[in-house]
Structure formats: structure tokens, C-alpha cells
Amino acid sequence: MTAVRAAIAGLALLLAAACTAPAAPRSESSAAGSSVCAKPQGRLPAQTPTTVDVIEQAYHCILGNYYSGATMDARSLLTAGFIALTRELNLNGRDVPEATMPALTGDRKSDWTAFEAVYRKVTAQVPDLSDKLAVVTLEAIVTALDDNHAQWVHGAGGSPPGYYDGDGYGLGLQTNFNGLLAEGNPGAAVPPLFVTTVEGGAAQAAGLRPGDVIESINGSAPFIDEKSTSAIAALYPRYPEAGPIELRLLRQSTGRRWSVTLKPGVYQRDLAALQGVTSKVLEDGIAYVRLRGFAPDAADRVFKAISRLRTGRTLTGVVLDLRGNGGGSATEAIRLVSAFAHGKVTAYLCTVDAKCEALRTDDTVELLNLPLAVLTDRNCASACEHFSSAVKDLGIGKLVGTRTAGIVSGPSEPFQLRNNTILAFPTRHHLGPNRQTIDRIGVPPDHHLPLTPKDAVAGRDPALAKALTLLEK
Numbered sequence: 001m002t003a004v005r006a007a008i009a010g011l012a013l014l015l016a017a018a019c020t021a022p023a024a025p026r027s028e029s030s031a032a033g034s035s036v037c038a039k040p041q042g043r044l045p046a047q048t049p050t051t052v053d054v055i056e057q058a059y060h061c062i063l064g065n066y067y068s069g070a071t072m073d074a075r076s077l078l079t080a081g082f083i084a085l086t087r088e089l090n091l092n093g094r095d096v097p098e099a100t101m102p103a104l105t106g107d108r109k110s111d112w113t114a115f116e117a118v119y120r121k122v123t124a125q126v127p128d129l130s131d132k133l134a135v136v137t138l139e140a141i142v143t144a145l146d147d148n149h150a151q152w153v154h155g156a157g158g159s160p161p162g163y164y165d166g167d168g169y170g171l172g173l174q175t176n177f178n179g180l181l182a183e184g185n186p187g188a189a190v191p192p193l194f195v196t197t198v199e200g201g202a203a204q205a206a207g208l209r210p211g212d213v214i215e216s217i218n219g220s221a222p223f224i225d226e227k228s229t230s231a232i233a234a235l236y237p238r239y240p241e242a243g244p245i246e247l248r249l250l251r252q253s254t255g256r257r258w259s260v261t262l263k264p265g266v267y268q269r270d271l272a273a274l275q276g277v278t279s280k281v282l283e284d285g286i287a288y289v290r291l292r293g294f295a296p297d298a299a300d301r302v303f304k305a306i307s308r309l310r311t312g313r314t315l316t317g318v319v320l321d322l323r324g325n326g327g328g329s330a331t332e333a334i335r336l337v338s339a340f341a342h343g344k345v346t347a348y349l350c351t352v353d354a355k356c357e358a359l360r361t362d363d364t365v366e367l368l369n370l371p372l373a374v375l376t377d378r379n380c381a382s383a384c385e386h387f388s389s390a391v392k393d394l395g396i397g398k399l400v401g402t403r404t405a406g407i408v409s410g411p412s413e414p415f416q417l418r419n420n421t422i423l424a425f426p427t428r429h430h431l432g433p434n435r436q437t438i439d440r441i442g443v444p445p446d447h448h449l450p451l452t453p454k455d456a457v458a459g460r461d462p463a464l465a466k467a468l469t470l471l472e473k
Helices: 003-016 026-030 052-065 075-091 108-125 127-143 179-184 201-205 230-235 271-275 298-310 330-338 383-394 453-458 462-472
Strands: 151-153 168-170 173-175 195-198 213-217 245-251 256-262 265-267 277-281 286-291 317-321 345-350 356-360 372-376 398-401 412-416 422-426 429-431
Touching: 052 075, 052 108, 052 127, 052 412, 052 422, 075 108, 075 127, 108 127, 127 151, 173 230, 195 201, 201 265, 213 230, 277 298, 286 298, 286 462, 298 330, 317 462, 330 345, 330 356, 330 383, 345 383, 372 383, 372 462, 383 398, 398 462
Parallel strands: 286 317, 317 372, 372 398
Antiparallel strands: 151 422, 168 265, 173 195, 213 245, 245 256, 277 286, 345 356, 345 429, 412 422
16 A cells, blocks of 8 residues: 555545444435435444445535535436446446437436436346446446545455564555546656665565666556556556566666566555654754654644754754655645645635635644745645645645645545445545645646656755755745
């Protein structure tokens, strides 16, 4: 699990404490616009099969609770679901005459009725595929929201065999372009794609090094016409995904080109990755603090780290390294902002009709009274972008590095479906302190200094060097 997945890590925390509410009776879920899904209330019972009734519940849950559900064209959801259904039939070498998309009028209730009638006819012809067709249909409906914080959580889940707290799962590498960004927003970065960190696992065993350029992934180019492709997402498999990944690599320092096949698996992370926060004093009394995610205690960890660095010396500034920070708790992002400014709005959460709640600094947090520079990159997502946009908009520090991920549609909230799976999505949209949209756009740095493969090979850090010069002035 990579750090960038923390853009939806809050959902995992919710599931850990997930709970149940009685499922609505069939008559309630049939009424368009009724309250068809509820927040979990206790430990979730065992999941039951996904049926057309569950798909209907999810459809109305989205339209009734998603932040733009009231104004969206619901036909896009049903069309996406039907496309997935027919594709699954084809993948299984099956098809039925009834699998024809019904005419949709834009009336949500009648469109669902038409969709359901055809769906039932189709699945009745292939009962052995009914479970699989239901799953792919509902997955496609959620995907059609095109929202990086929307997810349907189902299936066995769990941890891979041999996993211990703090272990990683995957190929054991990080690159300059994260998998979640590739899935949700292809074309958002520029080439080349290269290894920035080798954490362990298959990548380490195969001898990969920082700076190695990835020219193809399973035979597909990571960039076409200088626009990123979704092939990059394959570098970040999630358990139980275990298929081998073939990479074509270039080591620019020697000109060597070679191919390697990496198999995802469990690997042990280093101590720094487990700690979440690392810190040290750099030249001229500048504190360097790296924060890898906004876990529930992230702000306090940063404050303790700075306090320890202050013991016996005078600090002159703080470099906060948020590169690779996939997000987490918005509350922790607000508390961290609050150590540098009081009485400010850090963000807004807004409904589709522009009714907004201001998220304000926690003025009980003691001010650090130190100048700030923040290192950002395309792997800084969600709560990391909440913090970064507040720093920039409020003028409490300078951002150095590259633009953030643009993965901050809004805080994801869970809803329980009748088969005891969880549907999660934002009910309000995130805007920056200046009421600007950050989702899909990201936060631009004040000083653009991207890492290059040559920098990675040589161990140079141009963004950190620039941050130090800013704080030394």
C-alpha cells in the first residue's frame, strides 16, 4: 500500500470501526428520492451477494447524497453500468438478445425502471454470471462519478499472508508519479517516469535504483504524446492483486536498457517509513521535518519533533517535506496550519448550491513563530493539498517543488448498502481558502523545481536546496 493511497485512507479507518443499520425494506428502496442508505452504526455483518436491489439502492444513495447528485444527469450512471454489464458478458464468451440499452429520458425514476427491467431479463438468461454482472455494474456506476474520493468497498479484503503492521505491499518502489493520480487523472504529469525510492521487495531484489527510467509497463508506454497513461497505475498494485508486472528500464548513467518482471508481495519498510515523521536540524538552525501522511496524530508528532529539535538550540525556520504525502485527516491538516496562523479559514466544504462551511484554524494550538517552507510534489494529495493550499493562500510560507496531485474532491463519507458493503463518496466539495477549486488542478508551487532522474541518481535535492535559501534570507 503506497502513501498516495491515503487520499482515501480515511475510508479504511471508517471501515475499521464500521457498523450497521437495518437495511431498508424493498418498498423503501424502490421509491426514487427516498432515504435509501444510512451511515453505519455498529460492526458490519457478513456481506451478502450484490443484487439488482443493491444496485438500485446505491443509485438512489448517490443521487440523494453525493455533493452534486441533485444536479447530475443520472443517465450517465446507468449508461456506465450497462456498458460494464455487456463487456462482462463478452469477456465470458456470452451474450443475450435482451442486452440492449433501454431508451433513457432523464427522469430518474422511469429510467431506473427501464434499466432494471432489461437488467433482470439479461441476468435471468445467464444465472451463473449474475453475481459477477452485479459487481461490475455497480463498480462502473461508482466509477462514472469520476471522483477520486468515491469508492465501493466490497469483497474479502484483509491483509496478505505474512503481513505485519507497517509492512508494505506491492513492487517495493516509488516513482515521481503516483498510481492514484494515474487512475483518476491521466495526462496530469510530464515525462519521464522514473524511480525515486526503492523501499524493498521485488524492486530491491531486482537491483532497481533511484533514477532508473521506466520506459514501458506491461508493454504499454507510460506517456503517449507526452501525456500520462493509466498504465502507470499498474506500478501500485493493491492486495490481492498479485499478477507480475513487466518493466522496460533505462539507466541513463550507463545507457543500459533491460527488462525485468516484478511480482507484488509483502515487504518490510524501513524504520523511517514506519515512524511517519522524521526530523533533523540542517544548516543555520533550520528544522527539517518530513511528514509522510496525515494520520490521526500527525500534527502532534510534528510539534514534538520540532520541540525536540529546539532543545538546547535556537531554530531559525522549518522545512516541512510533504513530498509523497498521500493525505489522511483534514483535522490534522487544520491543526498543523494552526501552528503557523490563527484566526484564518483553511478551506471550505460546499454543496452543489454553493452553501459552504468554513473550516477554521484551531487557535488552541500554540504558534511556532518560525518561518516556513513546504516541499510538495505530484504525490501530495488530499489533506496534503488542504494544508498546502492554506499555506499558499494565507501567505504563511512558500511552496517549493512541483504542483500537488489535484486529488481533493471532498471528504469521503461512508454509507451502508443492504448487502453490508460500504459505498463512500463526498457529500460536500472541497475549495481552498480563496474558494478556488483544487481538485483535478492541484496547488502550484511558488518555486517550481522538479526532481530529475539525474538528481535522483546523484542524491541531489534541488527543492530542499531552494527552501534553505528562502529561509536563510
